Amino acid sequence: MDEQKFEKQKFLHSLWFGFFFVIILFLVKSFETLFDINLARFGVFPLELKGMSGIFFAPLIHGSWEHLLNNSAPLLVLIVTLFYFYREISYKVFFLVYFIHGFWLWFFARDAYHIGASGVIYGLGAFLFVSGLIRKNSHLLAISLLVAFLYGSMVWGIFPRIETISWEGHLTGVAAGILLAFYYRQFGPVPNIGRWKHESDDDNDSIMQPDDEYWNLVEKRTEEERSPRNDSEHWTNSSLN
Numbered sequence: 520m521d522e523q524k525f526e527k528q529k530f531l532h533s534l535w536f537g538f539f540f541v542i543i544l545f546l547v548k549s550f551e552t553l554f555d556i557n558l559a560r561f562g563v564f565p566l567e568l569k570g571m572s573g574i575f576f577a578p579l580i581h582g583s584w585e586h587l588l589n590n591s592a593p594l595l596v597l598i599v600t601l602f603y604f605y606r607e608i609s610y611k612v613f614f615l616v617y618f619i620h621g622f623w624l625w626f627f628a629r630d631a632y633h634i635g636a637s638g639v640i641y642g643l644g645a646f647l648f649v650s651g652l653i654r655k656n657s658h659l660l661a662i663s664l665l666v667a668f669l670y671g672s673m674v675w676g677i678f679p680r681i682e683t684i685s686w687e688g689h690l691t692g693v694a695a696g697i698l699l700a701f702y703y704r705q706f707g708p709v710p711n712i713g714r715w716k717h718e719s720d721d722d723n724d725s726i727m728q729p730d731d732e733y734w735n736l737v738e739k740r741t742e743e744e745r746s747p748r749n750d751s752e753h754w755t756n757s758s759l760n
Contacts, residue, residue, distance in 0.1 A: 533602035533609075537595045544594075544636060547579045548587050562634035563624050563688075573633065574621035580634040590636045593666045597643040600662050604647075604708050612699055616642035619695040620688070628687035635685070638692035640666075641677070645696025653700060655710035 551558055562577040564570025581587040602609040620638045644663050651659030677690040 529606060530603055533599045536602055537598035540598060541591050541595050544579060544581065544587055544591065548581055548584060559632045559634050562632035563621060563628065564632050565625050565628045565630060570625055570632075574618060574625055577621060577634050578617060578636040578639050581636070582634060586635060590640060593640050593644075594636055596662070596666055597640060597647065600647055600659070601643055604659060605706060608703055608706050612646060612703065613643070615699055616646065616692065616695050619698070620692040623691040623694065624685075624688050627691065628685065631685075633685040633688050635688070638685075638688035641689045641692030642696040645693040646700045649697050649700035650704070650707055653704045654707045656708045657711055658708070
């Protein structure tokens, strides 16, 4: 398979999973609207057995159509980015962010129903940004910053500013994303922020070219990193009902 065809298939797979997950969110909200019911009781309710179901269901439930629409675009972009650049571990990272942030939310949050996918958004955004720093990859940093810009005041969402916003969901998402970025620090795209050296072409014009010795070292390290491991929401934020 040629490289262009491989890249196309990888992108289509990333896009497919992103759309599939977002469509599930729309189906859940449509079900609520059609039958005029409120599924918020299936959200995370901290430290009560009934609230543990929210670890599984809370990211799928949204307080309003506006809430869902605000979450859909950044969620789709982040899922596509994760699955495109981290093909080997994409499912692991996605579902670990999903469940780790939900469990921490159940354990630490206020006594209220916490719903929405923004905790997952914060988790994926934090993972991509921190991993981009660790991996020295400018593409991941740029995409994460773009999502933060499009999503609004993302940074402020982790602080308790508005009572009806589950800042705990955002904070636990960020914490889960950072944790996973360090745990999977050996996985991901190769660095593209590196040392460069001046070399002259035939006309003695100074140009910038990669240091071959450095980039060969990167390629070698990347192959080693791919070897098996030894040990083996919310509004644009999160809504409380």
